[in-house]
Amino acid sequence: MWKRWVRLTCYVVAVAVLGSCIKDDREDCYDPAEFLLYIKAVDTATGQDITSGGDAGEVMVALFDSLGRFVASRVLAADEVTARRPWTITDFDMAGKQVSAWGALGEDVEQSPPATVQGGFIRLPVDDEGWSAPPGDLFFGLDTIPSTAQERGRGEVVVTQKNAKLHVTVRGLRDSDDERYYFVYETPDSGYDFSGRPEGGRCRIRQAGRFNGDRELVSAVPCLLIHSTDPDNAGPGEGAVVRLMERAPDGDLELAVAQRTETGGYIALYPGRTTNVLIDLSGSASATVRVEVTGWNETFLWSEW
Numbered sequence: 001m002w003k004r005w006v007r008l009t010c011y012v013v014a015v016a017v018l019g020s021c022i023k024d025d026r027e028d029c030y031d032p033a034e035f036l037l038y039i040k041a042v043d044t045a046t047g048q049d050i051t052s053g054g055d056a057g058e059v060m061v062a063l064f065d066s067l068g069r070f071v072a073s074r075v076l077a078a079d080e081v082t083a084r085r086p087w088t089i090t091d092f093d094m095a096g097k098q099v100s101a102w103g104a105l106g107e108d109v110e111q112s113p114p115a116t117v118q119g120g121f122i123r124l125p126v127d128d129e130g131w132s133a134p135p136g137d138l139f140f141g142l143d144t145i146p147s148t149a150q151e152r153g154r155g156e157v158v159v160t161q162k163n164a165k166l167h168v169t170v171r172g173l174r175d176s177d178d179e180r181y182y183f184v185y186e187t188p189d190s191g192y193d194f195s196g197r198p199e200g201g202r203c204r205i206r207q208a209g210r211f212n213g214d215r216e217l218v219s220a221v222p223c224l225l226i227h228s229t230d231p232d233n234a235g236p237g238e239g240a241v242v243r244l245m246e247r248a249p250d251g252d253l254e255l256a257v258a259q260r261t262e263t264g265g266y267i268a269l270y271p272g273r274t275t276n277v278l279i280d281l282s283g284s285a286s287a288t289v290r291v292e293v294t295g296w297n298e299t300f301l302w303s304e305w
Contacts, residue, residue, distance in 0.1 A: 035094045036086035036154040037061070039076060039101055041139060044160045044272030045295035054082045056103030056139040056159055061087060062194055064098040068117040071097065086154070095150035099157045100194045103139030114194045117142075123191030123200045124226070132190060132203050134224045138162040142196050162196070164227040164269035167299045168209075168219045168242055170256070172281030176211040181255075183207045183219065184243040187269065189226045198229045217244075222274055222299065231268035239266030242277055256281060258289045267291055276300035 041056035042049060050056075059081050062073040074087050081103070098117055105111075105122065114120025124132040140162035149155035168183055185205045189198035203226060209217045228234050242258040258279050260266055269275050273293055280288040292300040 033090055034153060035089040035150065037089060037094070037099065037145075038084060038086045038154065038156045039081050039103070039141075040084075040156050040158045041081070041103065042158050042160050043296070045297060051084060052082050054078055055137070056081055058105070059101055059103040059139070059159065060105060061102075061157070062100045062114060062117075063094075064100065064114075064117040064194075066096040066098070068098065070114050070116060070119075093150060094145045094155065095147040097145045099141075099143050099145065099155075100196070101139075101141045101157045101159050102162075103159050104137055106136040108133060109135070109191070117195045118193050118197065120194050121191050121200060122194075124203060126190070126203075130204060132205055134205055134207070135163050135226065137224065140192070140196050161272040161296055162192070162227070163224045164271055165222040165274040165296065166219070166225050166240060166242075166269065166277065167222040167274055168258075168277045168279065169302055170209070170217040170244055170279045170281065171302075172283075173215075173217055176215050176217075178208070178210050180247055181209050181217055182245050182247070183209055183223075184245055185223060185225060186241040186243070187226050187228075188238055189229070191226065198226050200226075216302075225269055227269045227271040231270045234266040234268040236266070239268050240275070242267065242279070244279060256287045258287070261289050261291045265291070268293075272296050274298060274300075276302075278302045 039059050040049060041051045058078045059076045061076060063071040065071055076087060100117060102122060108125065110123045110125050112120045124135055126132050139159040141157045141159035143157045145155045166185060185207065187203045190200035190203035193199050207223050208220045210220050212218050228238055243254055244256040246253045246255050256279055258267065258277055267275060267277060270293055273296060276292045276294060276299060278290040294300050
């Protein structure tokens with residue numbers, strides 16, 4: 001009788017503890033045969049946790065070993081990410097594994113399965129005329145799981161806005177016909193490898209403009225682009241090129257090209273930030289180009305210039 005009572009008591013306690021673990025999502029109790037991998041979305045500009053808002057959408061997660069060789073992958077549905085439900089991994093030890101996570105990929109990107117973390121790619125497709133559509137609001141995170149996380153049975157990868165934004169303002173045009181002008185943006189790369197490094201060859205994107213109340217031609221919306229490889233040290237061929245085009249019956253005309261600023265720097269694109277370009281055609285000499293970098297959801301007002 002005594003032994004039966006002890007066994008029953010132990011069973012009740014075990015169930016109570018397990019129930020507490022599930023209810024409170026406690027980190028001090030877990031199945032040692034499982035590793036729970038969570039995805040957390042963070043706004044680059046504010047540092048706020050935006051996971052529950054669904055901005056990261058569906059997240060594709062790829063695992064690589066300590067040598068960068070592909071191990072496994074899984075897609076977490078958008079509702080799994082927003083509900084903070086993990087990928088439960090039972091097949092191998094996660095200590096030292098590299099995790100590459102991509103959110104909000106959309107349907108219009110090309111993907112190549114990775115053999116290594118620097119192999120494979122996520123790339124913008126090109127149409128028959130050599131143009132690409134702007135990328136979406138891509139999220140990305142890359143991290144290595146430490147042994148302490150393996151011991152706890154859980155880890156977390158933070159994803160943030162991956163692409164850059166470009167906003168262009170043009171002054172000094174002779175009229176304000178929205179249909180007459182448009183922009184062409186060129187970047188050195190058309191995608192990323194699974195380590196997040198830009199690659200894939202040059203990319204060309206067209207975008208409409210609109211005139212604001214000051215008779216300035218501006219980007220219809222800030223355009224999403226593949227960011228520069230090393231924005232703080234962009235050299236020749238590593239920055240963005242902005243072309244102002246005018247529609248004409250006998251072939252469109254290139255009115256101005258912005259590639260370098262008035263201080264000699266190149267137009268760099270920063271992940272999770274907005275590069276604001278001013279092309280001033282109002283002077284008697286050639287166009288003056290100025291650049292200011294702002295936060296993700298900010299555009300620079302050139303009123304002081």
